[in-house]
Amino acid sequence: MDTLQKQQLAAAGINVDDALARFMNNEMLLERFLKKFLNDTGIHSLEKAIADGDAQAALTASHTLKGMCGNLSMTVLFDLFTKQVTALRDDRFADAAGMMSEILSAYQTVTDAIRGCWG
């Protein structure tokens, strides 16, 4: 992973150094997981649950995404999902639903950056 790629990922809200530390500085490993992330369907489950107004399903999906983003040190997304989970647990569904556009755009930024690096 060169410096440019790191910069791109960092700009998309991924704390590369933190993630590398977690993967024992194994860049290949991080690359593999980031590519895996592209295939994850959790975000669609979340979108559907929000659209259906299913707070329980939304909480489950958001929670899973929060864990995954945390593991990959996607700090921007992690913070957003953390907020959303808190909102859902406090029964503030409208607030949680209101965050969707911000979440989707951040999600797009991250996936675009990953595709840009290795796409």
Added chain:
Amino acid sequence: MSSSRAKKWIQLFKSLRLYITVIAVIAVLGVAYHAILQDALLRNFQELGTALAKSYVSEETNNLTVYETLINFGTQSINAQKEMGNTEEEIESWIGTFYKQMQSVLGSSTVDPYAILDGKLIAANPWEGDDTFDYESAEWYQMAMEADGDVIFTNVYTDSIYNKPVITVAQKCADSDTVLAFDIFSENLRVHSSAIQLPEKSSYFVCDSTGTLIYQQAVKGRSWDELQAYVDSILVKIESGSLDAYDTYIDDLDGQRRGVYYYSMSNGWIIIITIPFNTILAQSSQFALLLGLVLCLCIGGILVVAWRDLHLYSQVERTNETVRVLGNSYFALYRVDYQNETYEMIKGSDYVRNSIPQKGPYSELIHMIGEVIPADTFVEFQKSFSPESMRNLVAKRIRDYGGDFLRKFGDEYRWVNVRILFDESLAPDEVVLCFREVDQEKQQQFKERELLENALENAKRSEKAKHAFFNNMSHDMRTPLNAILGLSQLVRQNAEDPEKVRGYMDKIYYSSRQLLDLVNDILDMSRMEQGKVVLNNENFDLKQCIDDCVSTFSIQAEAEKKHFSVNYSMYSSTVMGDSVRMSQIMNNLLSNAFKFTSEGDSITVTVKQFEDKDYSQYQIVVQDTGIGMSKEFLPQLFEPYARETTFSSRQISGTGLGMPIVKNLVTQMSGQIHVDSELGVGTTFTVTVPFTVVREEEKTIPEPQNIPAFSLDGKKILLAEDNMVNMEIATEILSMNGVEIIQAWNGQEALSLFKQSKPFEFDAILMDMQMPQMDGCEAARNIRALSRPDARSVPIIAVTANAFAEDIAATTAAGMNAHVSKPIDFNILCQTLEKLLENK
């Protein structure tokens, strides 16, 4: 909207139909009568005009006869004188006398007489050139000679001397060539008759046989030539016969219509009278005016009526609409005539419409209603809504009478409200019976009543509990007070014995202390209930705080011969919090444990911090092997003023407020408290509270990246995780450290994989909290419940993205040993595993 407007107009047209017809008939009759009248008038005037013309002709003829007679007299006189042989001079002088006589009779300028006597012109008013006048070439002379003794009249010509239109009357004497002639100025042909007056604005013309205008009357301000042309045009029409019909007319010089009436004189002259149609039809015009006025008034009247009707109709329509809207809220409406005892159905439910006719005897309706309401209600209904009752209500002017009852709709009963409404001024002897469904309101009412009853019940219970509490409290307070009083008495009696006094004084101190604690607890609880307790957060050493609390109890443990131990497992002990309240919690938990344990029992306090993070969860477990509590009492444990009655036989001091106070404080610290207890086995209180860790400079340095001495190499771990990416990350990291990973994709799978494994095959289980089919907590509970040697001992570590106190409390309650938050910090995971595996 448009259809209602169309309806409105149709309605209006209907109401005005009669008026419009009458007006139309009047108009048609009027116009017809007007036409007939005009026709008759024109016919009348045809006769009248012609008669007038005739009479004027005879008058004019008379006029001329006068001149004829005079000239006859003249010529015969001359003849006679000639026969008598009078000289020319004598005849001339006679003529002169004759002229004078004539002028005196007719007036001086009426006629200008003159004579040709033996070739000599003798004039009454001699004019210049008399001598040279060539009389033989003059028309009148030629005509007179030709007529040979008959009187002749010339046509009109312009007199050369006076330059005025004149006619000449002439006659030749029988026996000589003497010709006598009068020039008559046309204006003197005026008819002086007063026999018949011409109608107003009529014109009168006299023309000679060539059509030359001799005389005209009534047309002013027009030149003679203009008039001549005008008369010529009339004469052309007369000759062509186009003016013979009674209703023909000409346009006069001013463009007005005129009827033309004429008659010819025997000498070829023609008299024309024109009368304006205005004059002829004056009568019919008046009639037309009157008729028009009457019609206008009628139409005006109709418009007023129409406007009023329209206004009234729209008002009525609006009222109707409003009534219909009001009626919508009722499912059935009946008008009941209580004098004749009949009903009329305005609106009815489907069931009723199918069962009874639109109108009928009231008893039938009542009978019908009896079929759909319960029998006991029906008896009352019959009584309340009988005709007599209605009469009574109307007489007493009770305008709103009715009530609610259950009515059967199909198979189910629903609440219905019935009301009797009436207005004796609008419909005497009638009332309106209306039915409205009020099931929802009624159910709401019931619910509210139930709520109220419950609230009342709660209040009563709470009152009772407080009452009981005060009773207990009084008792509890009386006990130490009695002791103090009794001991004081003893001190007084044994004042000489210092040994005894010291013993009594100790007891007094102890009792007073107990009383003070009691009062403090009561005050605390009351403050908490009012929400007046505020946490005073500051840096403090949690370990120090707990140590201080524990130390006092250590002495008590030793005295009471109980096993008492404290374990700490913390990364950082300096935290931000309220140490005083923390002590209060510990004191309450510990005193509770000591209270319910006996000699030989053990009490263990475990304090641990879950992760080494800035905001950390701390867990304090106070476990005893005392008498425990019944399952039934556990839910009430944290309720104020409750105390399990089975304990009352034992001499237990305390208010029963300790646990509610603890619960209150823990909640205020954003923590959770959980209790596990079994009668005869013991009680475990687990308090999970988050604290913000306060890092001290020197403490952060020593252990940054120290390689764990403990190795995970060769360990076998069951990993339960439903998210693919998370699963791979965890697997990868752990595998790199030599751990053998068995993957389970949900709690159910984890449970069955563990069941299939050999005992002690797995060194640990990493459990995601939230998984499909079976979540982490449930899987952990199920694993702990298995009957195999490692079921209770295998370390289960919760892995979750949530680190709320309630989550951690839940994992602990499910029997999990530790908690690691996502994102997984490998070092923390290793530390946690190390600790758990070492303990094993």
